[in-house]
Amino acid sequence: MQPVTASLISPMAWVAFQATAVRKLMPHDGVHLIGPVAVVAVMFVQPQQLDFLIPAMVWLLSGTA
Numbered sequence: 001m002q003p004v005t006a007s008l009i010s011p012m013a014w015v016a017f018q019a020t021a022v023r024k025l026m027p028h029d030g031v032h033l034i035g036p037v038a039v040v041a042v043m044f045v046q047p048q049q050l051d052f053l054i055p056a057m058v059w060l061l062s063g064t065a
Contacts, residue, residue: 003050003054004036004039004040006054007035007036007038007039007057010058011032011033015029015032038053038057039053
C-alpha cells in the first residue's frame with residue numbers, strides 16, 4: 001500500500017493544481033495515472049522490482065508533465 005500511495009502523491013498534486021487553479025480536467029490528464037497503475041501492476045507481479053521502478057519513474061518523468 002505504501003508504494004501505491006507514494007506513486008500517487010505527485011500526479012494527484014498536479015491534477016489538483018490544474019483543476020483548481022488553471023483549467024478544468026480533461027481526458028488526457030489521465031496519462032498521469034500511468035505511474036500509479038504501473039506500480040500496482042508491478043506490486044502484484046514482481047514486488048521486488050518496486051525498489052527500481054519508483055526511483056526510475058521519478059527520474060524519468062519528473063518535469064515531463
